[in-house]
Amino acid sequence: MSLPEYWWLLFLAAAVQGLFFARIMILRMRGKEVYSLSRPAQAALAVSGLAGLAYGWLQRDPLFFLGQVCLLILYYRIQREQNDLG
DSSP: OOOOTTHHHHHHHHHHHHHHHHHHHHHHHTTOOOOOOOHHHHHHHHHHHHHHHHHHHHTTOHHHHHHHHHHHHHHHHHHHHHHHHO
16 A cells, blocks of 8 residues: 555654644543643644645645644634633
8 A cells, every 4th residue: 555645744744743632632532721822833733624624725635624623723723712802
């Protein structure tokens, strides 16, 4: 089995998003509150979403593309809500 043509975009998106998911799950399982992210961490999450979006576009995978669009919309709404309240 060979790697897809733009495997590095897929790896970037999966690795960074996986780290953020693991962070949230570990904090939730320990019963701790999940705090907002620092600016560099927010930028890394946004870049990973854009990398996933680019991968979905280049591979012509509409399901992956739509999933990344939903992720970026959710990320934007959460950031906007935190900035309005905080």
